[in-house]
Structure formats: C-alpha cells, structure tokens
Amino acid sequence: MSGADLLEAWHEHLAKGRRRSPHTVRAYSAAAARLVTAIGAEEWRDVARLDGRALRGQLAARRAEGIGNASTARELSALKGFVAFARERTGEADSSAPRLRGPRIKKGLPRPVTPDDAENLADGVRSLAADDWIGARDRAVLLLMYGSGLRIAEALSLTAAALPLGETLTVTGKGGKQRVVPVLPIVREAVADYARRCPWPLAPGEALFRGAKGGPLGQGMVQKAMAKARIALGLPATATPHALRHSFATHLLGAGADLRSLQELLGHASLGSTQIYTKVDAAVLLDTYRKAHPREQD
Missing domain, CATH: 1.10.150 (DNA polymerase; domain 1)
Structure with missing residues (x-):
C-alpha cells in the first residue's frame, strides 16, 4: 500500500x-x-x-x-x-477522531435561496417522498418556512387547531413570544392538501405535522427530506431549512419592507438581529449587478 x-x-x-x-x-x-x-x-x-x-x-x-x-x-x-x-x-476499538478544538469562526451572513429554488425544493421533497401524504406534509412545512418566515421549530409546534389556515397565523417563537405572520394562498393550499391526505386524525390539541407512525414530526426528518431534494436539484449545502427563513427575510427586504416590520415578522428580540439582512440584500444585489452589468463582462 x-x-x-x-x-x-x-x-x-x-x-x-x-x-x-x-x-x-x-x-x-x-x-x-x-x-x-x-x-x-x-x-x-x-x-x-x-x-x-x-x-x-x-x-x-x-x-x-x-x-x-x-x-x-x-x-x-x-x-x-x-x-x-x-x-x-485498522479495526481499532476506539475509532473516534482525536479531540482537538478548532478556532472560533465569526458567524457568517445567511445565504438565501432564490424564489424559484425555494419552490423547486418544496416540490422536490414531495416528488422524492415514499408516500403521497408524507410528500404533501414536507412540502407544506417548507412552504410555511419560506412563505411565512417560520423557524423549523415554530412550524412543527403548530397544532391542528390552526386549521383551516386563514390569511394570517399566530405563532409562538423564542421566549414564548407570539407574533402574527402572513399566510400566502400557496401555503394555505399546501397545508390543506396535507391535512386531507394525512392518515392520522388531526385533533385540535395535537400536532399538526405528524411523523410516519403518527407522532409529532421531528426536525431531523424535515432536514433529511430537504437535503435529499437539495442534492437532486444540485443546490449547495447552504440550502437548508433555515435558509428558507433567511430567504423570506431577504426577499421581503429587497421588495421594500422596512427593518421594523421585518423584525416583527421574524420575531427578533432586537433590531440588531434583523439588520444583518441589509448586508445580505446588498450582497445579493452586488452579485446580480456583477453578473448582469455589461461592463462586468469585459
């Protein structure tokens, strides 16, 4: 050797x-x-x-x-x-890696996905699922995160009492703080489609999103489903469930939303947490400029 x-x-x-x-x-x-x-x-x-x-x-x-x-x-x-x-x-009894702590890395900026990629990911998890109802479930979860800016934990903590969804939804975020978020028609339709297909009774006090055996859906299953769709679509490793929330914020900011309104929609305790998206948006615009401006092609 x-x-x-x-x-x-x-x-x-x-x-x-x-x-x-x-x-x-x-x-x-x-x-x-x-x-x-x-x-x-x-x-x-x-x-x-x-x-x-x-x-x-x-x-x-x-x-x-x-x-x-x-x-x-x-x-x-x-x-x-x-x-x-x-x-x-070599067949060693202890095959773990040596313990050694690396340097601290400064937290980077969120990396949003494009609106088309967000929709393709949602459709991708559905087409790759083993069962129709599971595919409908995963699509509904991802669209909630992108369309309403929910954290994955917030989406999975919803109960069936939220059905049927209206134009807005009250969610409970970090620290038990509640906020009202918008619900787009495509999101309402996706959740309704999942609810119709779900083989488990959706009682008002029980989890809205269910696992294959009927219990509350875990974050790991959503992450795995999205990773599978990401690979199939050839998207980067940064296209995670949380990136959909980042995309919600970045796209709203690009469309003219002010930081205070965005802070409320995201459920941030401080404006400082929201201000990072101004840097993200600037980076996205600069990248678009570099790709599209004639002088950048010289």
Missing part, C-alpha cells in the same frame, strides 16, 4: 460513502494529502496513530502559510475525519 492508495480510499469514502459535495471532497482530500506527505504515511496505521498533538503541529504549519480561521477549521475537520477513517480501517 502507498500514500496514494490511502488518499484514493479517502476520496471514495467522501464522494460515494458520505456523498459530500465536490467542493468538500476536494478540500478534504487536499488536507489529507498534505498530512500524508508531511508524515510520509504508507499504511493506515501511520495515520491512525496520530493524536491531537500531531494534528496541532500540522495545523501550525498551515497557519504559518497564512490561512485564516475558517480555512483552519475546515482543515481540522478534514484531518480529524481522516484519522477517524484510518482508525476504522
């Missing part, structure tokens, strides 16, 4: 076993290649024996090359995953 064999197995694990994005596969493979070269690894045991101190030394070398916190954090994630993978291959 050689270092090239190790890297080929790691690459295949990331691309086929974990179905990571091409960008992540490239980055994680490059990090593993640097490590293999640095220690002269030719067998899995050469990698499996590495501890936190060894990885810290590798990161220090990369820091000396001038990489920042975000790149360091990604490098560390890749190296820890590579070592854990090596430990699995």
Whole structure:
C-alpha cells in the first residue's frame, strides 16, 4: 500500500460513502494529502496513530502559510475525519477522531435561496417522498418556512387547531413570544392538501405535522427530506431549512419592507438581529449587478 492508495480510499469514502459535495471532497482530500506527505504515511496505521498533538503541529504549519480561521477549521475537520477513517480501517476499538478544538469562526451572513429554488425544493421533497401524504406534509412545512418566515421549530409546534389556515397565523417563537405572520394562498393550499391526505386524525390539541407512525414530526426528518431534494436539484449545502427563513427575510427586504416590520415578522428580540439582512440584500444585489452589468463582462 502507498500514500496514494490511502488518499484514493479517502476520496471514495467522501464522494460515494458520505456523498459530500465536490467542493468538500476536494478540500478534504487536499488536507489529507498534505498530512500524508508531511508524515510520509504508507499504511493506515501511520495515520491512525496520530493524536491531537500531531494534528496541532500540522495545523501550525498551515497557519504559518497564512490561512485564516475558517480555512483552519475546515482543515481540522478534514484531518480529524481522516484519522477517524484510518482508525476504522485498522479495526481499532476506539475509532473516534482525536479531540482537538478548532478556532472560533465569526458567524457568517445567511445565504438565501432564490424564489424559484425555494419552490423547486418544496416540490422536490414531495416528488422524492415514499408516500403521497408524507410528500404533501414536507412540502407544506417548507412552504410555511419560506412563505411565512417560520423557524423549523415554530412550524412543527403548530397544532391542528390552526386549521383551516386563514390569511394570517399566530405563532409562538423564542421566549414564548407570539407574533402574527402572513399566510400566502400557496401555503394555505399546501397545508390543506396535507391535512386531507394525512392518515392520522388531526385533533385540535395535537400536532399538526405528524411523523410516519403518527407522532409529532421531528426536525431531523424535515432536514433529511430537504437535503435529499437539495442534492437532486444540485443546490449547495447552504440550502437548508433555515435558509428558507433567511430567504423570506431577504426577499421581503429587497421588495421594500422596512427593518421594523421585518423584525416583527421574524420575531427578533432586537433590531440588531434583523439588520444583518441589509448586508445580505446588498450582497445579493452586488452579485446580480456583477453578473448582469455589461461592463462586468469585459
């Protein structure tokens, strides 16, 4: 076996076993290649024996090359995953990654999806679902998040007492604070369609959105359904359920909504939490300008 064999197995694990994005596969493979070269690894045991101190030394070398916190954090994630993978291959009892804390990353700006992508995601989860009623359920949840700006927990906390939906909906957010949000016709229709198809009785005091066995729907199932649709549509990993809420805010701001109104719709305790969307909107507009302006094509 050689270092090239190790890297080929790691690459295949990331691309086929974990179905990571091409960008992540490239980055994680490059990090593993640097490590293999640095220690002269030719067998899995050469990698499996590495501890936190060894990885810290590798990161220090990369820091000396001038990489920042975000790149360091990604490098560390890749190296820890590579070592854990090596430990699995050698059959070690403890195949966990070395414990090593990475640098703190400053919270980035939300990355909204386009209106078309939001609708395609909602339709995608429906077409990929195992059962019609589950597909209708997942579509209704995603449209509620995008159309009304709900957090995933807020959407899933709704009870059947909300049926039938009207033009507005009262939701309970963080800290038990209630707010009124708009409900678009497409959202009302999606929720009504799900309610008609749901095989479980929707009593007023019980959860509106149900799991396959009739219990309250969990966040993980929504996240998995959206991830599956995202991959099928070729959208980036940032297209998460929470990105739909970001998109709701960004698109409203772009349409002329003022920050105070947006703060109320999102249920933010402070205006500072809402002001981040002014930066998002500026970034979206700048990107659009760069792609569309004739001079940018020169």
